[in-house]
Amino acid sequence: MYQTELNALKKAGRFRQRKIWDSNLIDFASNDYLGLANDKKQLNKAIELINQYDIHAPKASMLVNGYHEIHERFETTLANLNGFEEGLIVGSGFLANMALIEALVRNKDKLFIDEDYHASGMMATGLLGDKVVKFKHNDPHNLEEKLKMATIGRKIIAVEGIYSMSGNLCNKAIFELADRYNALLIVDEAHSSGVVGQNLLGIFEHYNIHPQENHIKMGTLGKAYGSYGAYILASSQIISFLENRGKPIIYSTAPSVIDTALALVNIETVAQKSVKYYDRIQKRYTLIENILGIKAKSLILPIVMPNNQSTLEMQQRLIEKGFLVGAIRQPTVTTPILRIIPRLGSKLTHLEALLAYLKKT
DSSP states (O other): OOHHHHHHHHHTTOOOOOOOOOTTSEEOSSSOTTSOTTOHHHHHHHHHHHTTSSOOSOOSBIIIIIOOHHHHHHHHHHHHHHTOSEEEEESOHHHHHHHHHHHHOOTTOEEEEETTOOHHHHHHHTTTGGGEEEEOTTOHHHHHHHHTTOOSSOEEEEEESBOTTTOOBOOHHHHHHHHHTTOEEEEEOTTTTTTSSTTSOOHHHHTTOOOOTTEEEEEESSSTTSSSOEEEEEOHHHHHHHHHHOHHHHSSBOOOHHHHHHHHHHHHHHHHTHHHHHHHHHHHHHHHHHHHOOOOSSSOEEEEOSSHHHHHHHHHHHHHTTEEOEEEOTTTOSSOEEEEOOOTTSOHHHHHHHHHHHHHO
8 A cells, every 4th residue: 555655765765664683783873872771780770669669550641640659759859960840750752842842832822943853843843833933953043033023922942952863962042042032941851961961961061051940851761861751850830731731741651660760770870970971971072083083072973974875885884894873864864874872882992993994984
């Protein structure tokens, strides 16, 4: 029934499928930035925590009786670490973005969203009609021009702390614009929490910005924090509003208790060992600059490729050398890239070998 469309994707070099990769490949493809996804000691800590309670599954939505003591402990821990009033556990980053954007943008409000914002946020904008204004990627001047045009209702800005394909850090001037125009600011920290900031708390800490009432931080647990799920941090008023209006929060089964326990023990470990992790990240930045001459600011290293076919071919050549990297093509990106993650879970010497090979080719 869809074979014609599938054939067209294959011809364009855009066909994708699930695959279990050879576990012997050195992983420079995943978003497991700190290498926690295969840390069995952390997993055992989470199991010990779960075993303190009679119930280990959510059973229902959070507003029925699926809200677990571990959910509450996770929310409190993360909110306190990041300086926010309150936290809210959510099933996934996709659901968190859908909940925030669909619920917070009311009649007469305007959402100003970076054109490179994650697909989950862009999907949510489809529910909002003419309430949505896209601005040029990471461009505060273009954003301000559009903010000036909104004269009634709330202004809500949506950006990412680190953009998932380019590795670009959000422009600090956008935080300043949000304050100046009394706008709510949603910051998707999926790729910045656990990666930037002296204590690895993300873009707010990186810019030394103390969270204010108009700030909302959301992020995922499936990247630096080595688990699955997501969170929203905000004022108590906004969290309460989301509990009452956020459909993915109200109508979804509560997040996995086991995954939340794993995220909690991982977050506590990152907080305790942030100096060590931070130092290891800086060493990777230095290596990238020394070999490729690229001054990295995040653990996302995109290498622009001529076309889809060359991207796939280079990925295969690297696989033959023992390295796994991402081959990212349309529609995820406009121009295809090799997406390299210099994650802490793979050795520095292996990263050096990968970068040296790339420099030669």
